[in-house]
């Protein structure tokens with residue numbers, strides 16, 4: 001269940017009052033500790049004891065070492081099966097905290113309080129938790145629903161612009177795969193700022209929730225939420241491996257451009273539709289230089305994509321503006337052509 005919080009967090013306080021938790025563990029990173037925790041603690045009313053668990057910020061922390069440290073801390077602090085984990089942060093915190101909670105003592109309850117645009121519209125919803133493995137994105141994880149998701153859009157007021165822009169990529173994706181009207185509304189946004197994106201958060205959240213409701217375990221339609229991620233995740237992984245991480249939404253934006261062209265090459269959309277997607281995504285995102293990455297290195301990562309079956313790469317590709325296919329296998333020639341197309345955009 002998703003709840004938009006009042007200024008006094010009354011719905012969160014009612015939730016804490018109604019449930020019989022033994023103790024609360026609030027997971028933050030250094031930034032959400034500084035900017036968001038004071039707001040949460042200033043409004044949270046509970047007799048329960050709580051502990052703060054802090055990790056460094058960044059995708060580099062979304063790994064087994066951090067998960068292990070958190071499991072150890074929970075053990076040392078004698079967290080029992082009635083303990084509650086509150087994930088206060090962006091997608092790294094909700095993915096990591098959800099993973100740690102859903103595996104500790106075979107699963108304790110957790111709630112998500114997302115503090116980035118990306119986590120409000122996407123990562124906190126749908127119950128995919130996980131960590132990266134050897135720079136492969138989200139390779140180990142669980143499907144585990146948070147007890148509740150509490151959204152407080154005012155958290156966005158301290159979010160850096162690049163992070164806001166990163167989250168906007170997943171919103172664009174939601175429009176492209178499922179709701180042309182949402183896409184049309186989003187591309188009317190000329191200047192990305194908190195005030196211009198807030199009016200669109202609810203629709204974007206609803207699109208994600210609707211898809212997840214239809215296919216929680218990603219057997220079919222949920223795969224459409226991975227549009228832009230097949231190539232996007234490969235590039236994100238290579239950047240991570242090089243010690244030069246990029247933001248998830250930046251990778252998704254790049255992936256959506258390459259995969260829009262791929263959908264055209266595969267005769268799923270017209271050239272006009274592909275160009276419309278590409279030109280609009282390009283309006284928001286600076287060019288991502290992938291000239292250092294060899295086709296073989298990208299292909300090697302594509303071959304380990306989680307959607308693959310029988311050693312075949314299954315793409316989720318647009319079949320129109322507002323619709324998306326999945327399990328689409330492309331020719332190797334077209335995959336490489338889509339990468340080549342992206343590289344050439346640098347000089348266009």
Ligand SMILES: NC(=O)c1ccc[n+]([C@@H]2O[C@H](COP(=O)([O-])OP(=O)(O)OC[C@H]3O[C@@H](n4cnc5c(N)ncnc54)[C@H](O)[C@@H]3O)[C@@H](O)[C@H]2O)c1
Nearest residue numbers: 031035057090091092115116118122123128155158159248
């Ligand atoms: N599980 C899912 O369905 C899902 C969906 C999309 C993305 N993801 C994952 O989410 C992650 C990306 O999430 P993200 O973009 O939120 O990144 P993030 O969690 O790293 O947060 C981005 C940055 O913003 C800072 N920050 C967070 N809230 C802030 C605030 N209110 N004010 C100031 N600074 C703040 C963080 O400390 C961090 O430095 C990736 O690992 C991605 O794979 C998961």
Ligand SMILES: O=C(O)C(=O)C[C@@H](O)[C@H](O)[C@H](O)COP(=O)(O)O
Nearest residue numbers: 122126128137138222225226229306
């Ligand atoms: O919730 C989903 O399903 C998604 O695919 C949403 C994506 O935006 C998100 O990045 C997700 O973590 C990717 O999942 P993965 O299974 O490819 O790791």
Ligand SMILES: [Zn+2]
Nearest residue numbers: 170229248252
């Ligand atoms: Zn994503």
